[in-house]
Amino acid sequence: MTCDKAIRLVEKLADGETNPGERAEAEMHLETCKECNSHYQFVRALESASEKIELPEPPEAYWQRFPSKVLTRIEREGREEREEQSGFWQKLFTPWMFRFGAAAATLTLVIAVGVSVYRDDPRQLESESSEMSEAIDVAQAPAAAPGKTAFDEKAAGSEDTAQRDPEEARASAPPAVARPPASAPARxxxxxxxxxxxxxxxxxxxxxxxxxxxxxxxxxxxxxxxxxxxxxxxxxxxxxxxxxxxxxxxxxxxxxxxxxxxxxxxxxxxxxxxxxxxxxxxxxxxxxxxxxxxxxxxxxxxxxxxxxxxxxxxxxxxxxxxxxxxxxxxxxxxxxxxxxxxxxxxxxxxxxxxxxxxxxxxxxxxxxxxxxxxxxxxxxxxxxxx
Amino acid sequence: MGSLAPAQNWESVNAVDRDLVVRARGGDQDAFAEIVHSYQRRVYGVALRMTRRHEVADDIAQDAFIRAYRSLDRFELGRPLGPWLVKIAVNLSINYLKAPARREHALYSEDMPEGPAEAALSSDPSREPLESNPVRRLASSEFARALAGALEKLTPEHRAVLLLKVDEGLRYDEIAETLSISRGTVMSRLFRARAHLKSLLEDYR
Structure with missing residues (x-):
């Protein structure tokens, strides 16, 4: 048996992993091979030396606290996982849904106010827009600006119509209820x-x-x-x-x-x-x-x-x-x-x-x-x- | 070191452990606390021998029990609980040692006494001369300290198989199962680990 093959068998012998046949073969080789015998002694020495390695034993208080530390971490990490899961949905919805919703509602309100004001008095608003100053309500300004084009045209058209034919503009107003003269016929x-x-x-x-x-x-x-x-x-x-x-x-x-x-x-x-x-x-x-x-x-x-x-x-x-x-x-x-x-x-x-x-x-x-x-x-x- | 590595028979089935696992699966934290209490020294010892650092071993031991708690449903009740916990701790230690950015902690924390590993590998000029008799040299405490230092120079995989074989007393098949490798790989790694240690401890031969 060569040493290359015997060395593996020797290790199995040292580890107690050999069958009876391998054990006999290994022991026979060890008797004749000094190098393999030295390796066998080294492996056995490692085991004994390893047992001699003394690692410091933590104090008893450490062992008393250890189970509670483990359980505390289990509870804390479980809570954090639940919070992360709920936080995920909050992060998913809170910024987008609520912030976007609030912004959209505000924008809608501002546009509605602007539209209402223009519809109520387009000529006045046109005049105001021409004289718009920094003091104008900032909240209305951005909303009125986009609506201004359409309503300015409408307002201008109304103004032109009124200038061309005041009666047509007057006709668009609610008809005045005329009281018939006392002597006039009812028809x-x-x-x-x-x-x-x-x-x-x-x-x-x-x-x-x-x-x-x-x-x-x-x-x-x-x-x-x-x-x-x-x-x-x-x-x-x-x-x-x-x-x-x-x-x-x-x-x-x-x-x-x-x-x-x-x-x-x-x-x-x-x-x-x-x-x-x-x-x-x-x-x-x-x-x-x-x-x-x-x-x-x-x-x-x-x-x-x-x-x-x-x-x-x-x-x-x-x-x-x-x-x-x-x-x-x-x-x-x-x-x-x-x-x-x-x-x-x-x-x-x-x-x-x-x-x-x-x-x-x-x-x-x-x-x-x-x-x-x-x-x-x-x-x-x-x-x-x- | 025996106090930290109460090796158990791989085939022994602890009926008590089985009952504790069943109760812990049902949410009984006291049962799981009892499991921790029973295996904390062994799990911590594996982690400490692998990492040689108390703080790291403490973290790894806690992580091993937390992972075990979360994996109780996957644990086979007919198998021994100890090797399962050791397997978790060893793999966590290997992962830690193989992490490229792992921290270089002090070997021992301030409240821990200085261990022999560093002293064994330190080139202290005042240390005693080696025993002239080879048999005595290998049996000396000096060799044990040198071995402790040499073990830190092994790769995590080699350190693991050697630890499981020498300290835990596992058989090849059990080591293979613990590390999810083949039996031949276990033998190969053991041979290479020992050869590396032999080269590191050439002076003691």
Whole structure:
């Protein structure tokens, strides 16, 4: 047996790991091999020497405390693990959920305040924004800034609209509740509403019966509304107004309509007795508005009809003179003139009014004969011919 | 050193340990405290022989019992408890010794008396001359101190197999199971460890 193979067997012998055969073989080699015998002695010496190595024994108090230290660590580390687990969820949610939620709520509130302020008074805010100083509430500033563009445009648009057509802006406001005059018929209010409706739907290009003082259509409607709302005009002032020369109806004429009489002539008369402007304004409440609405529904030339929603006979005559060369406007003016003349005759039947009504009606029927309103004029004209 | 290494038979099954383990699994901390009390010296001794540092051995011993407590459900009740605890302590010690950034603690804490290991390897010129008789030299206390110093120069793996064989008195198969290595690896490591020690302790041969 070589020493390389025997040395392993010798170690097994020293460690007590050999079987009987290996033990005999190893012991035989040790008797003949000094080197392997020396190694065997060294291994055995290591064991004995190792037992002699004295490591300091901790004091007894250490052993008494040791179990409690172990249990304390077990309890502490278990608690820390639970805290870490709960802390994980807190770290996961607290910064993101709650902080983000708070920031989002604050931002939403600030934007809502800014939007509300702009909507409430855009022009004021625009002015404020132009004069914005450092003293402006910092909390509103960032919110108002992003909203400013859209609302500035809206505010500017509103301002422009108000500048172009103050009445349109006025129309967008809640309609003023006008008290009807004590002498006015009850249907005056809905007629005024009809006037508002017609005015709101009126295109800007529509011509309107204007007086020579260059009244534009908006001012015309404004006056009509204003007159309708100025229902507190005293009868005395109305009576002091000059009597219209064409109609020749006296101021002593009662405003109270008779039960059998249409209220329209009285209102028209009232308008004529006050002034030409007043007549235009009061004519807003004329029942012919209903006719005009029906004409609209029948497909009449919309813009012209809408534009001529009000006006006295004189105005219509003036308008007719100015627009006689324009077909649609001329027909509308002829219709209004004929209607006014017929009503004048109804109100005060005499030769003059009959001739005038007949002439105006014929003039309208000459240019328009197959429409509903032409039939209306024709029916009203027929009694005058008899 | 025998007081720190009360080696037990690998096959002995302690019925008391079994009962304590069952109770500790149910949350009985007193039962686990009793287990700690029974094996604390052995576990600490393994850690101390491996690391040669009291503070480190104290930490490792505590860690070994904490890991055992958390692994009680995986412990096979039919097996002895001591070797299982030793296995945990040895592996924790190996991990500590193999850690590159392990701290260089003092061998003994202030409240601990100075041990023989450093003195054995120190080149104290005033130490007694070696015994001229080789047999006597190997049996001398001087050799024991030199051996204590030489053991620290072994690799953790070699130190572990030697410790388990010499101090714990385990058989090859038991060492293999403790370190999760083969029986042949145990024999090889033992041979190399002893050869290294022989070279380190050449003067005593």
């Amino acid at each position: 005056d209010v809905p007629l005024r509403s009809e006037s508002n409706k017609l005015r709101n739907a009126r295109p800007k290009s529509s011509p309107a019966p204007v007086a020579g003082d260059e009244l534009d259509e908006s001012r015309f409607v404004e006056r009509a509304i204003g007159t309708a709302e100025r229902d507190d005009v005293s009868d005395e002032s109305l009576q002091e107004a000059p009597e219209p020369e064409r109609l020749g109806r006296g101021s002593a004429r009662s405003r109270e309509p008779s039960p059998s009489e249409s209220t329209f002539p009285e209102e028209l008369e009232l308008a004529d007795t006050v002034s030409e402007d007043s007549a235009r304004q009061h004519s807003v409440a004329e029942p012919q508005q209903a006719v005009r609405a029906s004409s609209l529904a029948a497909g009449e030339a919309g813009s012209a009809v809408l534009a001529s929603a009000s006006g006295s006979c004189a105005e219509w005559r003036r308008y007719l003179a100015e627009n006689d060369d324009q077909a649609s406007e001329a027909r509308e003016a002829h219709y209004q003139v004929a209607l006014c003349s017929l009503r004048s005759y109804d109100a005060e039947p005499n030769d003059d009014t009959r001739d005038e009504a007949t002439r105006d009606a014929d003039a309208f029927l000459a240019i328009e004969s197959d429409t509903e309103r032409a039939e209306e004029i024709r029916l009203r004209l027929e009694p005058l011919r008899q």
